[in-house]
Structure formats: C-alpha cells, structure tokens
Amino acid sequence: MSIPEAAPSPRVVDRTPSSATGESSPTGGGGGAEPPRTPFLLDFYPLEDAKYTRISRFFEELRAGHLTTTRCPTDGRVLWPPRLVCPECHRGDLEWTELPSRGRLYAFSAVLAGAPLGMEKDVPFVVGLVELEGIPLRIFSRIAGVRWEEARIGLEVELEPYTLEDGRVFFRFRQASGGSERTPPGEAAGKVRCP
Ligand SMILES: [Zn+2]
Numbered sequence: 535m536s537i538p539e540a541a542p543s544p545r546v547v548d549r550t551p552s553s554a555t556g557e558s559s560p561t562g563g564g565g566g567a568e569p570p571r572t573p574f575l576l577d578f579y580p581l582e583d584a585k586y587t588r589i590s591r592f593f594e595e596l597r598a599g600h601l602t603t604t605r606c607p608t609d610g611r612v613l614w615p616p617r618l619v620c621p622e623c624h625r626g627d628l629e630w631t632e633l634p635s636r637g638r639l640y641a642f643s644a645v646l647a648g649a650p651l652g653m654e655k656d657v658p659f660v661v662g663l664v665e666l667e668g669i670p671l672r673i674f675s676r677i678a679g680v681r682w683e684e685a686r687i688g689l690e691v692e693l694e695p696y697t698l699e700d701g702r703v704f705f706r707f708r709q710a711s712g713g714s715e716r717t718p719p720g721e722a723a724g725k726v727r728c729p
Pocket of ligand 1: 606607608609610611620621622623624625
C-alpha cells in the first residue's frame with residue numbers, strides 16, 4: 535500500500551468568532567484564551583415551542599412536573615417517546631396520558647469517558663433504563679443522585695425535570711429520597727449465582 539503524495543494540506547479554518555478583545559494568537563496556541571462556547575447539550579429537541587413541534591405539550595407538562603406521552607385510543611398502545619401517529623393502526627389523533635413519576639432501575643451503565651457534548655464535566659455519571667411503576671414501559675435516562683459504584687438494579691428512582699441553561703426543559707431520574715433497593719430474584723447479598 536502506498537500513501538499518495540501529499541497534496542497541499544488545507545489550512546485548518548478557525549471558525550471561532552473574532553475575539554472582541556482584539557487579542558490575536560498567531561500560533562493558534564490559544565494559551566489562556568476563552569474556549570469557544572459550545573452547545574450545552576446535544577440537541578435532540580432543539581425547539582420545544584408549539585410553533586415548531588407538535589409534541590410541545592410534552593415539554594409544557596414536563597415543566598409542570600409531569601411526565602407524559604401519547605397513547606392510541608384504538609388499541610391502547612402507550613407510545614414512547616411521544617409520537618403523533620400510532621405505528622400499529624396509523625391513527626393520527628392520539629391522546630395524551632401521564633406516566634408514573636417513579637420507577638426502578640432495570641439496567642444501568644456508567645459513563646466514565648467520552649461523554650456527550652456538554653456533559654464532559656459530569657463524568658463519571660450513571661445512565662440507565664427505568665422501569666416505570668405500574669406500567670410495562672422502560673425509559674432510558676440519565677440517573678442522578680447516585681454514584682455509579684453504588685448504583686444497583688432495582689434502585690428506586692423518581693422523575694426530575696430540570697431546566698437547561700438556555701431555558702429549555704428536559705428530564706432525568708434521580709435516586710428516590712428514602713428509596714429502597716429491591717434485590718432482584720436470583721441475587722443474594724450482591725452475589726449473582728451462576729448456573
Ligand atoms: Zn393504534
């Protein structure tokens with residue numbers, strides 16, 4: 535395998551807006567310079583307003599402390615995340631329903647490195663699948679309030695809506711105050727029995 539002769543390499547373009555201070559750094563080293571401002575969070579839902587999304591009610595309810603989603607009145611399917619059309623019967627006028635705000639950790643993992651944009655300072659942290667109380671629905675979420683070394687399957691968690699720096703709202707789950715840990719079947723004293 536041969537490496538093609540190097541073409542003139544394109545210059546790296548600095549897309550950082552010009553510094554208002556007028557301080558320049560010809561070497562590009564940027565020692566002591568303010569790092570460019572990056573988005574706080576990956577924008578899965580950049581526009582929560584009713585002008586831009588038909589699931590704006592989800593965010594309005596979340597701001598009021600309620601976790602909601604859509605449900606198909608025909609077949610009763612609870613859809614997550616909230617959808618506009620039932621994937622089963624294609625009905626388009628779905629109804630909104632409130633979900634339980636408590637649940638238990640069904641599975642979890644720890645983010646120790648390579649955190650998503652905006653979460654670098656939070657490492658290490660826990661993410662997991664929350665099995666909601668009384669409904670066969672598991673929601674993936676950030677899990678707050680517990681160190682990853684101490685997280686356990688069965689840990690009781692509760693909904694925690696929170697506001698992003700730019701005013702938007704999102705949710706995570708947090709270890710429930712006074713929450714108990716249910717020992718999963720087949721486990722005793724933290725030891726998993728292998729067949
Ligand atoms: Zn349906």
